[in-house]
Amino acid sequence: xxxxxxxxxxxxxxxxxxxxxxxxxxxxxxxxxxxxxxLLLGPAVFxxxxxxxxxxxxxAELGVIVIMFSAGMETDIRDLKNAGKSGxxxxxxxxxxxxxxxxxxxxxxxxxxxxxxxxxxxTVLTATSVSITVEALREMGRLQSRVGxxxxxxxxxxxxxxxxxxxxxxxxxxxxxxxxxxxLKIVLFLVVCCFVYVVxxxxxxxxxxxxxxxxxxxxxIAAFVVxxxxxxxxxxxxxxxxxxxxxxxxxxxxxxxxxxxxxxKFEPVQYLFLAPVFFASIGMTVVLPAMNTQIxxxxxxxxxxxxxxxWLGCGAGAKMCGFTTRxxxxxxxxxxxxxxxxxxxxxxxxEVGLMPxxxxxPVIIMVIISTILTPILLKLAYRGEDDxxxxxSPLENxxxxxxxxxxxxxxxxxxxxxxxxxxxxx
Amino acid sequence: xxxxxxxxxxxxxxxxxxxxxxxxxxxxxxxxxxxxxxLLLGPAVFxxxxxxxxxxxxxAELGVIVIMFSAGMETDIRDLKNAGKSGxxxxxxxxxxxxxxxxxxxxxxxxxxxxxxxxxxxTVLTATSVSITVEALREMGRLQSRVGxxxxxxxxxxxxxxxxxxxxxxxxxxxxxxxxxxxLKIVLFLVVCCFVYVVxxxxxxxxxxxxxxxxxxxxxIAAFVVxxxxxxxxxxxxxxxxxxxxxxxxxxxxxxxxxxxxxxKFEPVQYLFLAPVFFASIGMTVVLPAMNTQIxxxxxxxxxxxxxxxWLGCGAGAKMCGFTTRxxxxxxxxxxxxxxxxxxxxxxxxEVGLMPxxxxxPVIIMVIISTILTPILLKLAYRGEDDxxxxxSPLENxxxxxxxxxxxxxxxxxxxxxxxxxxxxx
Numbered sequence: 001x002x003x004x005x006x007x008x009x010x011x012x013x014x015x016x017x018x019x020x021x022x023x024x025x026x027x028x029x030x031x032x033x034x035x036x037x038x039l040l041l042g043p044a045v046f047x048x049x050x051x052x053x054x055x056x057x058x059x060a061e062l063g064v065i066v067i068m069f070s071a072g073m074e075t076d077i078r079d080l081k082n083a084g085k086s087g088x089x090x091x092x093x094x095x096x097x098x099x100x101x102x103x104x105x106x107x108x109x110x111x112x113x114x115x116x117x118x119x120x121x122x123t124v125l126t127a128t129s130v131s132i133t134v135e136a137l138r139e140m141g142r143l144q145s146r147v148g149x150x151x152x153x154x155x156x157x158x159x160x161x162x163x164x165x166x167x168x169x170x171x172x173x174x175x176x177x178x179x180x181x182x183x184l185k186i187v188l189f190l191v192v193c194c195f196v197y198v199v200x201x202x203x204x205x206x207x208x209x210x211x212x213x214x215x216x217x218x219x220x221i222a223a224f225v226v227x228x229x230x231x232x233x234x235x236x237x238x239x240x241x242x243x244x245x246x247x248x249x250x251x252x253x254x255x256x257x258x259x260x261x262x263x264x265k266f267e268p269v270q271y272l273f274l275a276p277v278f279f280a281s282i283g284m285t286v287v288l289p290a291m292n293t294q295i296x297x298x299x300x301x302x303x304x305x306x307x308x309x310x311w312l313g314c315g316a317g318a319k320m321c322g323f324t325t326r327x328x329x330x331x332x333x334x335x336x337x338x339x340x341x342x343x344x345x346x347x348x349x350x351e352v353g354l355m356p357x358x359x360x361x362p363v364i365i366m367v368i369i370s371t372i373l374t375p376i377l378l379k380l381a382y383r384g385e386d387d388x389x390x391x392x393s394p395l396e397n398x399x400x401x402x403x404x405x406x407x408x409x410x411x412x413x414x415x416x417x418x419x420x421x422x423x424x425x426x
Numbered sequence: 427x428x429x430x431x432x433x434x435x436x437x438x439x440x441x442x443x444x445x446x447x448x449x450x451x452x453x454x455x456x457x458x459x460x461x462x463x464x465l466l467l468g469p470a471v472f473x474x475x476x477x478x479x480x481x482x483x484x485x486a487e488l489g490v491i492v493i494m495f496s497a498g499m500e501t502d503i504r505d506l507k508n509a510g511k512s513g514x515x516x517x518x519x520x521x522x523x524x525x526x527x528x529x530x531x532x533x534x535x536x537x538x539x540x541x542x543x544x545x546x547x548x549t550v551l552t553a554t555s556v557s558i559t560v561e562a563l564r565e566m567g568r569l570q571s572r573v574g575x576x577x578x579x580x581x582x583x584x585x586x587x588x589x590x591x592x593x594x595x596x597x598x599x600x601x602x603x604x605x606x607x608x609x610l611k612i613v614l615f616l617v618v619c620c621f622v623y624v625v626x627x628x629x630x631x632x633x634x635x636x637x638x639x640x641x642x643x644x645x646x647i648a649a650f651v652v653x654x655x656x657x658x659x660x661x662x663x664x665x666x667x668x669x670x671x672x673x674x675x676x677x678x679x680x681x682x683x684x685x686x687x688x689x690x691k692f693e694p695v696q697y698l699f700l701a702p703v704f705f706a707s708i709g710m711t712v713v714l715p716a717m718n719t720q721i722x723x724x725x726x727x728x729x730x731x732x733x734x735x736x737w738l739g740c741g742a743g744a745k746m747c748g749f750t751t752r753x754x755x756x757x758x759x760x761x762x763x764x765x766x767x768x769x770x771x772x773x774x775x776x777e778v779g780l781m782p783x784x785x786x787x788p789v790i791i792m793v794i795i796s797t798i799l800t801p802i803l804l805k806l807a808y809r810g811e812d813d814x815x816x817x818x819s820p821l822e823n824x825x826x827x828x829x830x831x832x833x834x835x836x837x838x839x840x841x842x843x844x845x846x847x848x849x850x851x852x
Contacts, residue, residue, distance in 0.1 A: 003668060005484050006491075006658035010651045017647050055484050058431050065432075216836055220698050221443050225436045232432035242429060260839025268691040269698055272646050409835075410642055413686025 005055050009277065011048065012056075015041060016276040029375040031135045034276060036372070038283025051285050056277060061242070063278030064131050066270050068243040069227040071134045071143065071152065072250020073263045077197075079149045080251070086321035087153025090314045094154060094335050095161045097313030098125035101305045109298050111358055116172060120354040123169050124346050124363055125306050127162040129339025129371070130155035131243065135275070136375035137334070140382055147327050151334040152247075154314065158335070159241050160186055166345055173352040182239065189238035193230075193248045197255075200226065204256045216258075220265040223253045241341065282339065286368055291361050299362035306366045307373065310336045330381045337374035338367045431481050435703065437474065438482075441467060442702040455801040457561045460702060462798070464709025477711050482703060487668070489704030490557050492696050494669040495653040497560045497569065497578065498676015499689045503623075505575045506677070512747035513579025516740045520580060520761050521587045523739030524551035527731045535724050537784055542598060546780040549595050550772050550789055551732050553588040555765025555797070556581035557669065561701070562801035563760070566808055573753050577760040578673075580740065584761070585667050586612055592771055599778040608665065615664035619656075619674045623681075626652065630682045642684075646691040649679045667767065708765065712794055717787050725788035732792045733799065736762045756807045763800035764793045 019037040020030030041049045049056070102122030103115075112118050133151060137143040167182040208219065227249040234245025253262055291299070315332030323331065346363045349355030445463040446456030467475045475482070528548030529541075538544050559577060563569040593608040634645065653675040660671025679688055717725070741758030749757065772789045775781035 003487075003658055003661045005488075006654045006661075006668070009488075010654035010658070013647050013654075014651045017644060021641070021644070055481060058481050061429075062432075062435075215447070216832060217697050218443060218447070220694060221439050221702075224698055225440045228432045228436035228439075232429055232436070235429045235432075242432070257840060258836070261836045264835055264839060265694040265698060268646060269695050271643050272650055272691060272695055273699075276647075406642060409690060410684070410687045413690060 005053070008049055008053065008056065009059075009273075011041065012037070012280045013273075013276050016280050028379055029136045029139045031132060031139065031279060032372060032375045034279035035132070035283050038280035039286060039368070040283070041280060042284035042286055044283070044286040044288055049284055051287060056281055056284070059274060060278040060281035063270075063274035063276075063281075064243055065227065065231045065246040066266060066274050067131050067134060067278065069231075069246040069250040069253075070263065070266055070270060071138075072247040072252075073254035073259060073266070074138075074143060075149065075152060075251060075254065076144075077251050077255065079144075079146075080153055083146065083149035083153040086150050086318065086323070088157055089320055090150060090154040090317035090331060090335070091157035091161055093317035094128065094158060094310055094314035094332075095126045095165065097316075098306065098309035099123060099165065101125065101309035102302075105298075105301055105305050109294070109301065110356070111294070112356060116169070117354055117356065120169050120173075120349050121302075121359065123162075123165050124342050124349070124355075125302075125309065125338075125366075126158070126165055127338060127341035127345055128155050128158045128310065128335045129337050129341045130335075131278075132337045132339060132371055132374050133334045133378065135279075136378050140379070142382065147323075147330045147334070150318065150321075150323075150331055154317075154331070154335060156244060156247065159244050159341075162341070162345070163239060166348060169354060170348060170352050173349075173354045177239075185238045186240065189234060189240050192233070192238075196226075196230065196248070197252045200252050201255055204253075208257050216261065219258045220262045223249075223262045223266075226253060282371060283368070285343075286364060288361070288364070295358060295361060298359075299365045302362045302366045303369045306338065306370050307336050326381070330378065333374065333377040333381050336370050336377065338370045340367075342367050431479070434475055434479065434482065435485075435699075437467065438463070438706045439699075439702050442706050454805055455562045455565045457558060457565065457705060458798060458801045460705035461558070461709050464706035465712060465794070466709070467706060468710035468712055470709070470712040470714055475710055477713060482707055482710070485700060486704040486707035489696075489700035489702075489707075490669055491653065491657045491672040492692060492700050493557050493560060493704065495657075495672040495676040495679075496689065496692055496696060497564075498673040498678075499680035499685060499692070500564075500569060501575065501578060501673075501677060501680065502570075503677050503681065505570075505572075506579055509572065509575035509579040512576050512744065512749070514583055515746055516576060516580040516743035516757060516761070517583035517587055519743035520554065520584060520736055520740035520758075521552045521591065523742075524732065524735035525549060525591065527551065527735035528728075531724075531727055531731050532785075535720070535727065536782070537720070538782060542595070543780055543782065546595050546599075546775050547728075547785065549588075549591050550768050550775070550781075551728075551735065551764075551792075552584070552591055553764060553767035553771055554581050554584045554736070554761045555763050555767045556761075557704070558763045558765060558797055558800050559760045559804065561705075562804050566805070568808065573749075573756045573760070576744065576747075576749075576757055580743075580757070580761060582670060582673065585670050585767075588767070588771070589665060592774060595780060596774060596778050599775075599780045603665075611664045612666065615660060615666050615671075618659065618664075622652075622656065622674070623678045626678050627681055630679075634683050642687065645684045646688045649675075649688045649692075652679060708797060709794070712790060714787070714790070721784060721787060724785075725791045728788045728792045729795045732764065732796050733762050752807070756804065759800065759803040759807050762796050762803065764796045766793075768793050 015037040016034040019033030019040075021033070023033035023036070024030050040046055043051050099119070099122040102125040103119045106112050106118040106121035107115070110118070110121060112121070130151065134143060137148050137151070142148055163182060163186065164179070167177060167179050171178055204222065211218065227246050230245035230249035231242035232245070234240040235242040253259060256262070311329075311332040313332070314335040315328040318328040318331040319325070342363060346355050346360060350357070441463040442460040445459030445466075447459070449459035449462070450456050466472055469477050525545070525548040528551040529545045532538050532544040532547035533541070536544070536547060538547070556577065560569060563574050563577070568574055589608060589612065590605070593603060593605050597604055630648065637644065653672050656671035656675035657668035658671070660666040661668040679685060682688070737758040739758070740761040741754040744754040744757040745751070768789060772781050772786060776783070
């Protein structure tokens with residue numbers, strides 16, 4: 001066994017944190033710095049880390065699963081239900097506008113062979129990757145708001161609409177499963193989620209009551225098991241993204257009696273280990289392809305269409321639901337990020353001959369730029385809002401309670417250590 | 427990328443916890459259950475998990491690194507220094523007695539070809555693997571005691587003596603590095619450790635003072651980076667075990683002003699994710715070989731010699747240093763565990779023709795049985811001692827402070843959640 005993963009993880013941790021602290025100094029979310037750190041470490045710039053390490057990839061997958069699981073724990077299912085209707089409209093327009101925009105751009109400029117390939121470029125633009133937005137909103141203390149819940153609801157529905165769009169395209173292209181099977185799977189997955197939510201919640205709460213305060217460690221472990229199994233089941237049996245399964249598991253765990261305690265234990269697992277690996281891995285996989293002038297122009301326009309179509313599409317959906325213009329911008333920009341989902345879609349398209357090889361470069365560039373732009377644009381969309389929520393209403397929500405507790409923990413343990421050392425000197 | 431690692435980790439977490447709770451019901455440490463869970467999951471019994479997953483192996487390595495890092499954080503370097511002299515005697519006799527015992531047994535019964543091969547079997551028996559003992563002592567609240575410190579000191583010295591013995595054997599066998607180079611490397615590693623301890627501690631404490639209470643997360647991250655780098659440097663440049671490097675890093679971090687806070691953040695990373703994977707992986711790698719009667723008899727005797735020689739050798743060393751008979755048994759039994767180090771030594775021997783293939787089976791059996799026996803025997807050696815330390819002297823040591831804090835955290839967050847829910851109902 002090679003021990004190289006030790007310094008690789010150390011390098012990822014130290015560089016994501018340093019870059020994060022630098023971007024924060026410029027009033028930008030730390031997640032921007034973490035993404036840039038990955039880009040610097042990967043083959044695109046310094047090439048310090050291999051882009052094909054299976055270990056890093058799987059840790060990154062665990063990282064995004066834990067991020068979405070935590071987002072689920074912080075979300076109240078009632079808020080999500082209330083956001084469902086507006087989320088549906090936002091997601092619907094957020095899929096249709098990029099689909100048409102991408103297809104139009106491809107028909108105009110790309111070296112595609114038929115209409116189906118043009119529409120496939122549009123399909124690549126439909127998939128929102130919400131994890132970066134979740135992290136940025138959490139840093140700004142805005143995840144648990146009407147806007148935050150609408151983005152979460154829209155992202156889940158977007159995931160499902162994206163699967164449907166991809167299935168229609170690939171079955172038109174002559175490969176993949178039939179649309180009926182895919183729809184059936186999605187419905188079954190929702191049934192499983194409801195079942196797990198209702199029955200799992202009852203069972204866990206019964207177990208928590210019964211076990212009392214003995215061996216508290218069993219609860220975070222049980223929660224992690226539920227999270228991992230739901231993520232795997234979603235991906236393996238239902239063709240839904242693993243992070244959607246993890247989010248559903250988080251919703252359920254977040255409703256149990258030990259939700260706060262469990263969340264406090266997942267926090268260090270996330271920021272100390274898994275989340276930095278995930279953020280860095282996004283930048284690390286970037287290998288810039290050789291390109292000619294036509295492709296460069298197409299890339300630039302693809303980025304513009306990708307950002308504008310999501311922003312305007314989702315923003316228009318939000319406007320119809322009565323959000324203010326400011327909130328519409330926040331929702332629209334929160335949905336801009338594409339992330340790894342677009343790359344997976346592009347790969348599936350290549351398998352059935354819908355994705356010309358020459359267009360992989362532009363898609364990769366679109367993913368990087370939209371991912372790095374999202375937290376920056378979001379920060380701008382929230383500019384001027386009162387960010388001092390923490391001091392005004394301490395313990396207002398769960399993650400702030402955790403932050404307070406963290407500071408108390410630190411003071412308590414530091415004090416205890418000082419006493420111990422004083423005793424030893426005497 | 428395959429998503430199978432999701433259910434594999436979930437299965438490991440749930441089975442190690444359930445088996446751990448069962449063994450605890452029988453008054454045995456939970457780590458025994460975790461080891462048995464791995465044996466059940468692996469190819470030796472049910473074969474549910476693959477024994478060759480690179481991901482699981484690397485996570486397990488991270489697990490044992492974090493376990494030893496935490497043990498380092500809990501250890502006071504002054505106590506360790508005080509335990510150094512007795513630790514040296516314990517380790518010395520704990521290497522010599524198994525070396526001679528193993529060589530004698532091999533000369534008598536094993537199908538070896540020359541005296542060098544006989545002594546190599548003895549060398550395989552010298553390496554103590556202390557992580558299981560650390561976990562068992564921690565569970566019993568006995569890690570921070572004179573016995574615990576002596577075991578830790580002896581295990582570190584044992585590691586170094588083991589490397590020297592292995593080097594002498596392999597260079598006599600005609601392969602590997604010269605003994606002078608190896609000794610030089612060990613001395614250099616100790617110099618690096620001292621340097622990191624003195625300079626790193628000063629630098630970290632200066633940084634902690636300067637940063638104040640802003641963004642506390644940076645400290646656990648910095649600590650993890652130091653841990654990973656020391657582990658990698660030890661293994662890669664100096665040929666010392668990675669866990670020795672991690673332990674040294676833990677000693678340094680444990681002396682900083684934020685030691686308690688950092689330890690509290692590593693706790694969930696350990697029990698929620700990495701440590702169960704490590705314990706399970708030990709059992710999972712077990713593939714029982716085909717054996718004839720002669721080899722079966724040899725295996726049984728090898729186990730007996732392995733356990734008795736460490737127990738008596740280390741116990742005799744402890745006796746010379748003035749420990750009571752009870753403490754000598756605790757120290758001797760704490761050093762019995764062999765773990766993965768013996769397998770690595772056996773593999774190195776096979777490379778230079780010192781290890782007959784037929785004897786791999788007995789070595790594997792010796793490793794499994796000594797590993798599972800250690801926490802059971804340790805528990806017996808501590809039987810009758812007052813285990814209610816926690817209630818008698820709350821906050822007496824750091825890990826108990828953490829446990830108390832954990833319960834307070836739980837109560838606080840549960841209460842806060844109830845208030846929130848009550849407010850929502852009105």
